[in-house]
Amino acid sequence: MDKLILIDGNSIIYRAFFAMPPLTNSSGQHTNAVYGFANMLLRLLQEEKPSHLLVAFDAGKQTFRHEGYKEYKGGREKTPPELSEQFPLLRELLDSFGISHYELEGYEADDIIGAVSKRADEEGRQVLVVTGDKDMLQLVSDNVKVALTRKGVTEVEPYGFPEIEERYGLKPEQITDLKGLMGDTSDNIPGVPGIGEKTALKLLHQFGSVEEVLARTDELKGKMKENLINHAEDARMSKRLATIDRDMPVERSWDEMVFGGLEEEKAAPMLRKLEFKSLLERLSFAASSLSDSEGGAASQQEEELQVIYCTEEDLDELGKALPSIQTVHVETHGDNPHQADVLGIAFAAEEKYYYVPFELLKSEGAGKITEWLGDSSAPKQGHDLHRADLALHWQGIAFAGASFDISLAAYLLDPTGGEQALSDLAAKYGLPSVPSDESIYGKGAKYKVPDQETLGLHLARKAAAASRLEPKQREELEKNGMSGLFFDLEMPLSRILADMEKQGVSVNRNDLQELGTEFQAQIDKLVARIYELAGTEFNLNSPKQLGEILFDKLQLPVIKKTKTGYSTDADVLDKLAPYHEIVQFILDYRQLAKLQSTYVEGLLKEIRPETGKVHTFFRQTITATGRLSSQYPNLQNIPIRLEEGRKIRKVFVPSEEGWHMLAADYSQIELRVLAHISNDERLKEAFLHNMDIHTKTASDVFGVAPEAVDSNMRRSAKAVNFGIVYGISDYGLSQNLNITRKEAAKFIDQYFDVFQGVRRYMDEIVREAKRDGYVKTLLERRRYLPEINASNFNIRSFAERTAMNTPIQGTAADIIKLAMVRMDESLRKHNLRSRMLLQVHDELVFEVPPEELEMMTKLVPETMEKAIELSVPLKAEVSSGLNWYEAK
Template sequence: MDKIILIDGNSIANRAFYAMPPLTNSSGLHTNAVYGFTTMLLKLIEEEKPTHMLVAFDAGKITFRHAEYKEYKGGRAKTPPELSEQFPLMKQLLEGCGIAQFEMSGYEADDIIGTLTRLADEAGKQTLVVTGDKDMLQLASDHVTIALTRKGVTEIEAYNPAQIKEKYGLTPGQIVDLKGLMGDASDNIPGVPGVGEKTALKLLHQYQTVEEVIAHVHELKGKLKENIESHVQDAKMSKELATIFRDMPLEKEWDDMKFNGLQTETAVPVFRKLEFKSLLERLDLTAAQTDESREPESPLQLVVLDETNVGSLIERLAEVDVVHVESAGENPHHAVLIGIALRTSDTSYYVPFELLASEAGAPLREWFADENIPKRGYDLHKADIVLHWHGILLQGAAFDVHLAAYLLDPTESDQSLSALTSKYGLPSLQSDEAVFGKGAKFKVPDLEIVSEHLGRKAAAIQQVIAKQQEDLEKYEMHRLYYELELPLSKVLADMEKQGISVNAEGLQRLGQEFEAQIATLVQDIYELAGTEFNINSPKQLGEILFDKLGLPVVKKTKTGYSTDAEVLEKLEPYHEIVRKILHYRQIAKLQSTYVEGLLKEVRPETGKVHTYYRQTIAATGRLSSQFPNLQNIPIRLEEGRKIRQVFVPSEPGWHILAADYSQIELRVLAHISQDEKLKEAFVHNMDIHTKTAMDVFGVSESDVDSNMRRQAKAVNFGIVYGISDYGLSQNLNITRKEAAKFIEQYFAVFQGVRRFMDDIVKQARTDGFVRTLLERRRYLPEINASNYNLRSFAERTAMNTPIQGTAADIIKLAMVQMDERLRAEKLRSRMLLQVHDELVFEVPEEELETMSRIVPEVMAGALQLDVPLQADVSYGSNWYEAK
C-alpha cells in the first residue's frame, strides 16, 4: 500500500535553523539548517518507510495572496543569509538522496501540499504532512495526518481529525476560522484586535464559523462586540488568507514522487561536501566509491619482518623512500601503535613495533632518528608524536602527503589516503574503516591483513607524492609548503611533546573557589526566586522567570519558555536574578570544562598537558588545538582569565613570557586594501577602533565614547570576517536596519576597503579561487553560481580569506623563524603554545631581557607589510601574570 510523505520545506528549514546550534563545514558554509533537516528526513524514512516523498518549497516572496492583501507576511524579517545560503544545499541534498522537490511561482509550499492532499484524499492514499505550521491542520482528513514538529525538528506530534477535535474542539475546516478571528502575527494576518486563541475557540464552539460569529455579533457584549463589528472585513479577509489553496495547476504525477530508498551513490558526495560524517557512519556510507578511471591494482611485494629476516631491510635502508606509522586513537599523545611500514621502490616492509624496540631493531631506530635522512609519509606530525611516546625518535620529515593534500584543497573534508588514491585515479586502496572498523567496532585484524594493508598504504603514499609534487609546482605552492608548512609541522610536534606544566594543586584550589562561588550564587538565586528549584532545568527556570516573576517572554519553544543565553541577556535589565543566573552558568561551565576537564588531561609522568595542533583543519590556514583545546579558554570573564594562573614554567626560577600581535588582521587589511585612512591609523600608532569611530560617526577623538568605540570595534572585526547585517545586529543587539547603516557608513569612509572587496570578488569570479600573500589558495566553486545565496556566501569568503589567511600565515612564519632564532642563539627558552595571535614561551631568568627583545622583533619582522606589525610582550610567574 502507498505511503506518501509531503514535507513543508521552508517551515522545516526555518525551525531547524533556529533549533540547531550554529554549524559550518571546513569551507565555512553554514550547515545547521541542512543538518537538522537531514536528521528529520532520515528519521521519517526509517520510521515511516514511505513509498512516495516530496518536499515543497515557497518559490518567492510574492504570491497570489499579495494581490488581495499587500501586507501579507509584511512583518517578517528578511531571512538571514546564514539561513538562505542553506536552501540550495538542502535542494542538492534532496536531489542526491533521490527525494522529489517542487516549487511553483506565485504559490507557497502550503498550496502545493494542499493540492496534493486533496488529490490523495480523492485517491484514498495514506498521506503524512510534516510541517511546523499549525495552519496545515486544516488539511487533516481520514487519509491525511498532519505531523507538527516539536523540540526542534526531529520530534513530531501527529494530528488526525479526532485529535484536532480533542485538542481544540474544532473540525479541521474550522482551523481557518480560528485564524480569521485571532489572526497570525507571523504571516501579518490581522484577525480581530483583542481576540486571542482562547476567545476565538470560545466563539467557534458557540457559532462554528467566522461568518456565523459576524451574523450573531448582536448577541455579544462590550469591547469584544465593538471590535468584531469594527473589523468584519479584516476577519473575513484573514480567514481567506489563512485558507490553503487546494486547486493548483499541478503537473506532478504520483510516479514523479516515487521514493525508491536512499540513493547512496549520489547521496554520499553531498553528505561529504556538507561534512555530515556522523550521518554517513549512521547510514554505513563511509566506504569509498568505486571509480572506473583508476589504474589497475598491481601485485604487492611485501616482506613481514621479524628478528630472523630484519637484515634484508637493514641492507636496503638507503633505498627506503616512504615510512608509514599506523596508530589507533585520534589523540596522538595517547594513541596505540599498530605497526609500521617502510617502502623501497619495489617492496613494502612491515615492521612490528616489538621488533623496532628490540636489540635487533637498533639500526632501524638510528635510521628513524637521523635528521639528515629524508622521510616521506602520511601525517608525519602525528607519527612523530606517537613514536615519541613509544620511546622512538623520528626526524628528517621531507614530504607529508596529508599536509600537501590540505594545501592543495583545504575545503575537501576527506583527505584520507584512500580518498587521495581515488582523486588521482590510482589503484584503489581499502579505507581504514573497512579494515579496522570504527568506534566500538574498531578491532586490529590478524598480522596477514594488517601487514598487507599497511604495505599497500606505503605504496600508495609513494604514488600520491609524485602527483602532489607536480600540483605544488603547478599551483605555485612550492615555497608555502617547503618553507612554511613542513618546517612548522616539526615545530608544532616539538611544542606538543614539550607540553606546558600545570599546577594541579592550584587548579584544584581554583575548582574549590568556583564551587564556593557556585554555592553562593545558587543561594542568591533561590532567595531572589523565593523558592528552591533546579537552575539547570529550562522548564523550572522558565516557570520561575516568566510565571512567578512575570518577566517578559522573549522566545517560546515547543516545550515552553526559552531560557537560552540570548534570551537571558535580553532579560538582564529586568531583574537581578537574571544576572546571577548568567554568572552561575559561566562559573559552572568553567568548573566542568576547564577545571575538571584540564585535570583529566594532565599527563601523570610529566605533570603537563600536551595539546595537539591540527594543521589541516581550518580552510583559512589557522591552527586548531585539541586534547585539550588551549585556544578556547574564556578570557573575557575574570574567573576565566584565572584559569591561566595554573599554567606555569616547568623549571624553578623560570618565567612564562607571552607575546601577541596587535590588530594583525586589520593591519593585513590595511596593507592588502591600500586604504589610506587605515594605513594612516597604523603608521601613526592610533587606536584603530577609536579612529574608526571618529571617521564613521564624524566626531573628534575626545567625543568618542565607550559605546561608539564598542560599535566601531564590532564593525571592524565584522568587516574582516565578512559579517552580514544580521550577524552585526546580533552582536550589537541593534536592528538589522541600524546594522546595515553602520556597514554602509564604514564603506563610505574606508573606500579603499570597499574597492579591495569589489576587486577581490571580480578576481575570484575569473580565477575560481583567492590567495593569501603567501600564495595559500582557497577555492570558491560557488562564486559564479546562479543561485544568489550560494554566490553571496562565496563572495563573503573571497573578501575575508586573504585577510584571515594572511594573518594565519604570518604567525606561522613567526613560529618557524622563532624556532630558528632560538637554535641559532643557543637559548634554553622554549616555545610552548600558539593561541590565535599569541605565542607563549617558558624562559629562564637570565634570558628574560634577550627574549623580551627578540620575540617582538621576530614577530614584527615575520613578513614585510606597508604598515608596521606590532607584537606586545609581557611575562610573569604564570600565564595569567604574563598577560
C-alpha cells in the first residue's frame, strides 16, 4: 500500500545539530547535523518502508506571515554558521538517496507539508509527517499521522487522534486554538499574557475555541479575564499565525515523490565524501530492507529453480505438462487491470517452472496453452487471478477455472493487512524469498521491464511461492472456519465480478455531453447572479478573493480564519447562508462545478472507445468490513442526494436496443441484521410487522404513540438508529442533530433503556472481542482487533466501537455478496439473457430484455430476500426504467 513520509527538513536538521556532538570531515566541513539527519532517515526507511518521500524546507526568512506580523520569529538567534554550511550538504545527500525535496519562496516547510498531506489525505493515501514541531499535530486525520522527535532525533513519538486526545484532550484542529491562547516563544507568537499550556487547555476544554473563549469572557474573572479582553486581537492573530496554509501551490506530483530505494552507485560516493564510515558499513548489509526489497542479503535465502524459458520449441513440452499443472502466475503492469500490460506467464510444474513471454503466448503455436487458460474445467490457483482474468481478456485471451486465489485468502485471513504482495506473503509464511517488484522493475519514473531471464526467474519465484502458499492458507482457512466463506462466496464472486467488469455499463455519450452543457449553463447563470450580488467580477475559485467579497465588501460575520485570511469552506458557508442570498448561490455553484468536473468530464474520459461503455474495477480485498469498492471509475460515489447528481444516472443505459435497466435495493439491511444478532424484541417487532423503524424507535424512546411522532422526533430516531450501526458517540450524534453533547448522551441512554437487547449485544460482543482478539460476521468473516485490550483509553474505545459495528456492517456486506452469487446461479439456471452490471452498496443493477422484465422484477427481490435466513425478514425494493435514473 502507498505510504508517503513528509519530513520537516528545517526542524529535523536543527534538532540534529544541537543533539549531536561536533563532527567534521577531513576537509574541515561540519557534518554533525547531516549525520544525525541521515541516521534518523535510515531508521525511518527501514521501519516504515515508504513508497513516497518528500523533505520540505523553509525558503528564506520572509514569509506571508511577516506581512501581518513583522515580529514573527523575531526572537530567534541567528543560525550558527556551523549549521548553515550543512544545508547544501543535506540537499546533496537527499539527491544521492533519490529523495525529493522542495521549498517555495514566501512559505514555510509546515505549509508545504500541510498542502501535500491534504492532497494525499483526499486521495486516501497513508501519510506520516516527521517533525519536531507540535504545531503539525493540527494535520492529523484518518490517513495522516504525525511523528514528533524526542531525544534529539533518535526517537520519534507517533500521534494520531487517540494520542492527541490523551495528551491534550483536544481534537487536531484545536491545536491552533491552543497556540492562539498560550503563544509560542520559539516563533515569537505572543498569545495572551499569563496563559500557559495548562490554563489554555482548561479554557479549551470548557469553551472549545479561541473565538468562543473571547465571546464568553463574561463567564471568567480576575486577571485572566482582563488579559483576554485586552489581548483578544493577539489571541486571534496568534491562532492565524499557528494555522498551517494547506491550500498553497506545491509543484510536486505524486510520481516525483516516489522513493525507489537506495542505489549504491549514487548513495555510496556521497557517504564517502561525508566520511560516514559507520553508515557505509550499515548499508552494506541493510540495503535490501531500505529499498523494501528482499534482494541483497536476503538473496542468500532465494533458492535455485529450474526454469524453462520457453521458445516456440518448448511449447509442445509445456502443452504435455499442462494436465498436471495447477499453479499459474500472470504478471501484469498497471493499476487499472482494464488497461494493464501482460508481461508474461509462469506455470509451476513438478520440480520445474515454465516461463512464457507474452508475445509468445499470442503466437499460433501457443494455442494449446491459451485453450487451457480458458478451460473452466482445468482448476487454477495463483495470486490475484481476478486482475489476471481482466488483463488477459482485453488482450483477447480467455481465463477461466480459478480455484484458489492467494490474494483473496490472504485478505480473509488478515483483512486489515492491505493488498499483500507475494514477496510479503512468502516472508510471512517463512517460504524461500521472493524479491519485491520494486527491486526488479524500479518505481514510478524508474520503472523498467528487465531482460527476459531476470523477468522469467522473477515470475517463476512468484509461481513457486503461490504453489507453496496454497496448502498453508487452505489449512488456515479450515482452522478458522472460513472455508465456506472462501470457496462458496469469495471465489465464485471473484469470477462474477470479472464478468460484470468485462461486460461494462453503456453510457450515452451524447446525453452525458448534453448534461455537461446543461450544467455549464446553470453554472454560468449562477456565476452571473453571484457577480451581480457581489457588485463585481472576481475569481470564484479563489478563497482569498471570495473572502474579500463576503467579509470585507458584504460585511458578513467572520466565522473562521486561516493563516492566509478568511475561511470559505463548506461549513462556514452553511453557517453564513441565512445572512445573504449570495451564499446559497455559491454553495450551488460549488456542487455543480464538482459534478461537472468529476462526473461529466471524469466519465467522458473513462468511456472505452471500442465498447462505448465504462468498465469499473471492483476491489474485493480493500475494506476491513468486506464491502466491495469501485475504481476506474468509482460508480459507488455518484451523489444522489442532489437532483443534479441523480441526473448523472440518466446517462447509464442498456447496451441493447429496447432493453431496460432494473435496480433492486435492500431496505435498512444493517438495522435488520442488528435486530437479528441482538435478538432485541422491540427491534424485531418493528420488522416482523413491517413498521417504519424510525417512527417505531421514536415512539418507544420518547414514550408517545406512533401517530404522535413528529418529523423532528423521527429524524432524531433515524440518526441514533444509524449511529448504533456505525459506532455511536455523543459527540457524533450532537453534530448530526445540532444539539449539545449532554442532550445527545441522554438520548443514547434513553435508546439503550428501551432497546435493552441492543445494549446487551454491544456488551457481549466487546467481551468476546477482548477474549478472542477478533469479531465475526454471521458468515464467519473475521476482523482482528489487537487494540481491544490496550491500556490507552482512546485506542481501546475505538477498538470497542469497531467490535460493535463490524459484525453488523460485515454481515450486511456478506449478504449482498451472497445475493450476487445466488442471482448468478438463477440467471444461469433459467437460461436468462439478463445481465448483472453493478453493485452499489446495498443495490444491484441489471440490464434486462423486455420479455424477461416481468420475471426479473419478481426473481431479483425474491433471490435477494432469500439470500440468508434471519429472524426478521429481509426486504428488497425493485424498480425499472429505460436508464439507471428511471430504475430508482
